Amino acid sequence: MTRELIKGNVAMAEAAVRAGLEAYFGYPITPQTEILEHLARRLPELGRAFVQAESEVAAINMVYGAACTGVRVMSSSSSPGVSLMMEGISYIAGTEVPVVLINVMRGGPGLGNIAPAQSDYNQAVHGGGHGDFPRIVLAPASVQEAIDLTVASFDLAEKYRCVTMLIADGNIGQMMEPAELPEMRPLLRKDWPWATNGALGRPRRILSSIYIDPPAEEVANLRMLKTWLEIQKNEVRYKEYFIEDADFVVVGFGTAGRIALSAVRTARQQGIKVGLLRPITVSPFPFAVLDELASRAQGFLVTEMNMGQMLQDVQLAVKGRAPVEFYGRTGGMVPFPGEILKEIQRMATTKLSLTADPRQAWLERMLAK
Amino acid sequence: MNPEIIKPENAVYCRPASFTEVSTHYCPGCTHGTAHRLIAEVLDEMMLKEKTIGVAPVGCSVFAYNYFDTDFVEAAHGRAPAMATGIKRVLPDRIVFTYQGDGDLASIGMAEIMHAAGRGENITVIFVNNAIYGMTGGQMAPTTLPGQKTTSSPLGRDVELQGYPLRMSEMIAKMDGAGYVVRRSLHDPANIRKAKKAVRTAFETQVRGLGFSMVELLSTCPTNWGITPVESLQWVEDHMIPVFPLGDFKVSAAVGDIRI
Known part of the structure; x- marks a missing residue:
């Protein structure tokens, strides 16, 4: 073909x-x-x-x-x-x-x-x-x-x-x-x-x-x-990009995951050790791989075209062992790779909180724009 | 009794082969049993048992699938004509019928029944109209008569507030896709015989691929009407038939040629 x-x-x-x-x-x-x-x-x-x-x-x-x-x-x-x-x-x-x-x-x-x-x-x-x-x-x-x-x-x-x-x-x-x-x-x-296709020669x-x-x-x-x-x-399916030595892990599915990959590539060129996990099955969710990553990553960035829905599954997998940050666009808006790159750069250069609500922090950053 | 008399050739009444050997859950005096029997007899006569897939509704007849010895599926409330469409479109050589009450067909399932008829889906609909919601305990239905008391029209259906009963057969008969649409009643033996013939004609319509067929059967609900079974039969004649006149509302030319 x-x-x-x-x-x-x-x-x-x-x-x-x-x-x-x-x-x-x-x-x-x-x-x-x-x-x-x-x-x-x-x-x-x-x-x-x-x-x-x-x-x-x-x-x-x-x-x-x-x-x-x-x-x-x-x-x-x-x-x-x-x-x-x-x-x-x-x-x-x-x-x-x-x-x-x-x-x-x-x-x-x-x-x-x-x-x-x-x-x-x-x-x-x-x-x-x-x-x-x-x-x-x-x-x-x-x-x-x-x-x-x-x-x-x-x-x-x-x-x-x-x-x-x-x-x-x-x-x-x-x-x-x-x-x-x-x-x-x-x-x-x-x-x-x-x-049920008609009980021809069999019990109904x-x-x-x-x-x-x-x-x-x-x-x-x-x-x-x-x-x-x-x-x-x-049936758990996912794709990993640049994950082996990653300090930071971006998690995104579908289009948001694909855009995040562009941002991750650029960040890699800038020397930031960041990788991407893109769930292909969001149900069943790849909890096991995230569980393993949570034991070694310095931080996660969940990126979605909503207000943080898969975020909660990532938090469930990470179990507070590493900071989980969120960046989303919503209401039909699609993020540019540059927006996600900025988030990666921010994570790589600032001290991240284990306890802050990632959605609230994201909202504050969005409203400050 | 002389055991010599009990022979198949002497039987004048027996359980149709298209029935399963279980007792129904219907209330005493309810005409669902009669309606079921007419369908089972017709399936027997036309030897359709092994080709038929029934679609049960939500309502009193939700367990209809227990009583027919054919394949059966159970639809969501009002969606039986859509489910039947799905089955018939992939298995056009099978016989597909829905069995629906007035709440299921004329209220929540209005869109599905009208469009199934409009598309001329080659399915058969048995519409049991007893002017009330039975399963949930006697609420007003779209077919409840003006002035009729129900638990949700406790002072009697006030047409100013609650509107008028819907005459489904008359409405559906207007559709080009409908091949056969009639209303019959189950309140006495003569009418039951006519109803049987209509059910047979409806299935014959489907077998011949002549479009949508529906038989509306005026039925009783002594439990929720709050009267005896015998009074209920009289009530159908005195009160329901004047509002829901019996008759043939659509018999397409091709269906008119069917001789049973």
Whole structure:
């Protein structure tokens, strides 16, 4: 295959098709609409299912129905639309059927705007519908990675019978980059032993998220915890840059992580021993590697396009052993590498506090600008 | 009784094969059991048991999946038509039906039912209208009659404040995507027979790919209406049918040609 210049949203859509996507249900919302538009043409020409639903609420429930038959199915949306899907995501998780969902995040809260943001981290990683359930959340930092993770997300969703969510941001969705799409996989409709596809020659099956007897619901919840522990054990993915001898570690995911890499490279040229840890799975979160880094690093800088959401997971991993600083841009603002470089330089030249609230300190620096 | 008489060829009434062998949880006098039975008989007659996937709602019939010996999924409140759409679009050769009450279909699920009909989804909807929320204990539904007392309209539904009952069949019949939309009642044997024929026609519509089909069934809720089962049947005739007239609201030309 050859590399081609391709837009992130189109790349994710086409990657899903080539990974065996059989059905897509979605609703237009900026900045992800090219996913829907690409599939509106592509799936019908392949004889596969595409429906533009009346709402995100309907879309996720169509996804739920199709997932119960065992086919590869997905939806995509952007922040406000994903909020509308939360009910359905909880039902899907409670029914333990595989579903892939792409959230091309935008500025919020509320209607917010259509610029890139990462402010749905907590919703995806820690929230995302009522009840306890495992979820895999992947954060691509380039169009190529968005392609690769889209393909992987179907395998992960099926392996663990769970919701796998890609959290890209408007940047990844709208950006064009050279990237290589995978080969078209032949459609492989697996005869899952749980799928409700008509009880032909077998006992009938029921798929439901209802366990009316609390003891049965507890059993189901504990089964899901077991699944989650398996996911945690097997699926943590991250990328390290210049980490071996780093005194300072920047932690950022997706676009914020990618911009931080530019800042880290420049800081290295200036002789600052700084590295970057970029979580690719933000759920499961790479706690173990951070735990190891916390025992030797002089300080951490968490950089996000929100007001410090992953920050709290980093603090949980570092456990007060090293100072954790924060630098974010929010509301659809994207940081320049120079802003993050300044933060790295500040960390390298000033005494850092172990006890100060990093968000409060960041707010004070932002307001002083 | 002479045991010689008890033979399959002499049976005039038995459990449909499309039913599971369990007792239902429905209240005495509730017509959900009748509605279930009509569906099961039709699935038997059309030999659809092994091809059918049912979609259960939220409400009194939330456990419908326990009673049918077919594959079943359980939808979120009001979302059954969306879930059915997802199933039918990837398995167009299967038979997909939803079973929904008035709160599920006409209140929280209004968008999903209207758009499923508008798209002409080739699914069958069995709509059980008993003018009240049963499962949660008798609150006002979109189909509650003017003046009808419920726990959330304790002085009777005041149309000035709480609006008017919604006539779903009439609304859905306006849609080009709808192939067959009728209202029947379960309050006496003659009407139950007509209802059975309508359920059969609805599934025949789907088998032939003739678009969206819905049978609205006027039903009872003696528990939450606060009257006896027998009084409930009379109440359907005296009070519900004048507001929700029985009839065929949409029978497309192709559906009209179906002979059962």
